[in-house]
Amino acid sequence: MRLPTLRPPARRTGWAAWLAGMALALLLGATGHAPAQPMATEPEVKAAYLQKFLAYVEWPAATFTDPEAPLVVGVAGDPAVHAALQPITAARREHGRPVEVRRLGESDGVEGLHVLFIGRAANPARWNARLQGRPVLVVTDHARGLEGGGMLNFVPVDGRIRFEASLAQAQLAGLRLGARLLTVAERVVTP
Amino acid sequence: MTQARPVRRVGVAVRALRRALVPFALAAVAVPAWSLGASIAELSLEELRDVVVVTVSRFEERLDHAPASAYVITADDIRRAGATSLPEALRLAPQLDVARADAHQYAIGARGFNNVLANKMLVLVDGRTVYTPLFSGVFWEAQDVALEDVERIEVVSGPTTALWGSNAVNGMIHVITRSALATQGPSAALHAGNRARGGGVRWGTRLGESGGVRLYARHRVHRASERANGLPVRDRGELAQGGLRADWARTGESLTLQGDLVHGVVDQPPSARHFSGANLLARWDRRLGPDRDASVQASVERTRRRHPQIFAETLETVDVVAQLGFRPHAAHQALVGAGLRQSRDDVTNFAPVAFLPAARKLTWKRLFAQDRIALPRRLSLTLAASVESNPYTGTEVLPSARLAWQARPTATAWASLSRAVRAPSRIDREFFQPAAPPFVLAGGPDFLSEVSNVLELGWRGQPGSSLSYSFTLFRHEHSRLRSVARTPAGLQFRNDNEGRTRGLEAWARWRPVAHWRLDAGGVLLRQRLATRAGAADFGGLAALGNDPRHWATLRSSLDLTAQAAWDLSVRRTGARPNPVVPAYTAVDTRLAWKPAPGTEVALAVMNLLDDGHPEWGAPANRVEHERSVQLQLHWQP
Numbered sequence: 100m101r102l103p104t105l106r107p108p109a110r111r112t113g114w115a116a117w118l119a120g121m122a123l124a125l126l127l128g129a130t131g132h133a134p135a136q137p138m139a140t141e142p143e144v145k146a147a148y149l150q151k152f153l154a155y156v157e158w159p160a161a162t163f164t165d166p167e168a169p170l171v172v173g174v175a176g177d178p179a180v181h182a183a184l185q186p187i188t189a190a191r192r193e194h195g196r197p198v199e200v201r202r203l204g205e206s207d208g209v210e211g212l213h214v215l216f217i218g219r220a221a222n223p224a225r226w227n228a229r230l231q232g233r234p235v236l237v238v239t240d241h242a243r244g245l246e247g248g249g250m251l252n253f254v255p256v257d258g259r260i261r262f263e264a265s266l267a268q269a270q271l272a273g274l275r276l277g278a279r280l281l282t283v284a285e286r287v288v289t290p
Numbered sequence: 291m292t293q294a295r296p297v298r299r300v301g302v303a304v305r306a307l308r309r310a311l312v313p314f315a316l317a318a319v320a321v322p323a324w325s326l327g328a329s330i331a332e333l334s335l336e337e338l339r340d341v342v343v344v345t346v347s348r349f350e351e352r353l354d355h356a357p358a359s360a361y362v363i364t365a366d367d368i369r370r371a372g373a374t375s376l377p378e379a380l381r382l383a384p385q386l387d388v389a390r391a392d393a394h395q396y397a398i399g400a401r402g403f404n405n406v407l408a409n410k411m412l413v414l415v416d417g418r419t420v421y422t423p424l425f426s427g428v429f430w431e432a433q434d435v436a437l438e439d440v441e442r443i444e445v446v447s448g449p450t451t452a453l454w455g456s457n458a459v460n461g462m463i464h465v466i467t468r469s470a471l472a473t474q475g476p477s478a479a480l481h482a483g484n485r486a487r488g489g490g491v492r493w494g495t496r497l498g499e500s501g502g503v504r505l506y507a508r509h510r511v512h513r514a515s516e517r518a519n520g521l522p523v524r525d526r527g528e529l530a531q532g533g534l535r536a537d538w539a540r541t542g543e544s545l546t547l548q549g550d551l552v553h554g555v556v557d558q559p560p561s562a563r564h565f566s567g568a569n570l571l572a573r574w575d576r577r578l579g580p581d582r583d584a585s586v587q588a589s590v591e592r593t594r595r596r597h598p599q600i601f602a603e604t605l606e607t608v609d610v611v612a613q614l615g616f617r618p619h620a621a622h623q624a625l626v627g628a629g630l631r632q633s634r635d636d637v638t639n640f641a642p643v644a645f646l647p648a649a650r651k652l653t654w655k656r657l658f659a660q661d662r663i664a665l666p667r668r669l670s671l672t673l674a675a676s677v678e679s680n681p682y683t684g685t686e687v688l689p690s691a692r693l694a695w696q697a698r699p700t701a702t703a704w705a706s707l708s709r710a711v712r713a714p715s716r717i718d719r720e721f722f723q724p725a726a727p728p729f730v731l732a733g734g735p736d737f738l739s740e741v742s743n744v745l746e747l748g749w750r751g752q753p754g755s756s757l758s759y760s761f762t763l764f765r766h767e768h769s770r771l772r773s774v775a776r777t778p779a780g781l782q783f784r785n786d787n788e789g790r791t792r793g794l795e796a797w798a799r800w801r802p803v804a805h806w807r808l809d810a811g812g813v814l815l816r817q818r819l820a821t822r823a824g825a826a827d828f829g830g831l832a833a834l835g836n837d838p839r840h841w842a843t844l845r846s847s848l849d850l851t852a853q854a855a856w857d858l859s860v861r862r863t864g865a866r867p868n869p870v871v872p873a874y875t876a877v878d879t880r881l882a883w884k885p886a887p888g889t890e891v892a893l894a895v896m897n898l899l900d901d902g903h904p905e906w907g908a909p910a911n912r913v914e915h916e917r918s919v920q921l922q923l924h925w926q927p
Contacts, residue, residue, distance in 0.1 A: 139343070140343065143541065147341075151334075187331045261339050283335045
């Protein structure tokens, strides 16, 4: 019986590797002109806002007993915002505290939360009822969110996302909204 | 006795990578430095008001709502089931048939043809394919992923060849680990029990403003298993794995770098096998515009394997894939890409079996494209195809069409038609037994690709936030399945078998009350295979797979208190025909307690109610899996 002979391998490695390399170079070259206008997806923008809001809100003194206790942000009804928020808050501190992000399901409770984001897929009336006047910053993402109990509400404006604020709701919960928040807000509801 | 000396020279694959690096270097000059530009999180309140909102054009819909037979195993599922190895974690996917052959070897597949050398599943870890071109299957013992840092495992049953190439005939398993940005700080896990013990540590830290890195190391030892008569089997093993993952992310762009080192020793007759490997992967994603994004991934890998007096192998692989997502029209969401994979496989042959030629260079090239077209009446049509050239049969075309109908906001019906192909691997074409003539088995010089035409019908829904379900009916028509033919040169592999596989996959998840969740899932499988008229087969049919007619699992996850949780699962697998493995029902349970935040202690028992059962192998020398009790500790401050 004849053993199968060892054929020398054909030398065709070069062009394919070059093709891959050149395609990458073209891709990178095409993107060399970085757009001047910053762009991001909706969940990324909302997550960036949520993280920014933390710095401009004051909770009543009695809320925090332990200086190392984290600021707990609950996200209900928007898994994309939850996913976008985690890396942003991972190693940042607000008010000297670490920030913890929790994803809340329909049947989860509100104990231990300092911030609650009620996303599109969640029911704001149900969540606000659970809060019962606790000192929790409520951020909503619904039309008429402020009227339904929210303190900050996202509003789409012209392909961008802005927010409106309700001083009335914040006061009811014992929270103080910083002046900068109120200046940047599209609309402020005063008590 | 012939013994080829292993050839030591730089792999052709590595040379190809060097050539590709020159254009990379040119591009590096053109691209603005990474440190310029701000992450969106750095913008001020005023600046956030001006950020333009864009949608992502690549298919980021949640996989468990996709119109396909797809199941996502979450990190929580893995932890609650007490899985300490990747194959055990895969038992959580209802459409997978997972059979443990011994302490380290598993037969894992979907839709039939299951085998320890199962060749119809594509398995990826973070985008890197982990199958061996020796037999197009996976050495599960060399994939010791750190389960604590796995974000999710996506399991799709049915062909995904139109996007992923010819190895994905029956399904795809994709293990996705968490970004380094999400795994900061230290973490340690330990498990010890009557059958196995092991542990791992991880440490993560930030890298500059927008980056992070983690390093991990793990080690595992398995005791030797036993046969039904109590005699030990030689399968004691020790595995060690370590590596790193680094991620940089800012608005619209991300870069990932990953690398692992693996080393293992597993006992077997006549003497222990050794394997080791090293891999490095880089992946870059970038959003190019409101409806356009691109990604490029390159990986290199080198593995060595030595089964004393049976065979030894050194495998070097380079793989590059690039893809572009764009929206040519409002109703079209498109994706195009290209991939190149080159391997150099160097086998050292011994007397019993041989791969001839011993050293071999293998190249796969593929082009793929997909278009999702939004049609009126809540229909969407997805057309996809890949054109792939493989080392043995030249070019294959792998098309698929999928129609989805959003019947209700909470329910989707879908149907798909695909042509899937399993290209030959080295064992199909170049495997000889013994190593020198006269051969009993003389390779498969005429072996062609196996073809499956697949029809699937599915229905999945989520009627409420507490209930979700998925049903899939499938029918695979197989032709050119591997057979063994008698020729003057000896027995050879040919493609004279054919047949049909039909069945139903179903699963549901129900949360009747807040603290209790139930998962149920299973598969009914009916396979009919035969040799085509006019041809003869000598044992090839039996070697194609050994599948039960059904398997099912029921799992309960109960939160007893805020600190304690109890999971219980009952799994049943039907009998396997050839070799006969009796049907079995196994009960597994895990009780976990969180004494302090960041610490979890658990007691996990597998095969709670039976003294032992086999899952795979012929009665004479197969392993019986006994009750296993394990203490598990996880610490992550």
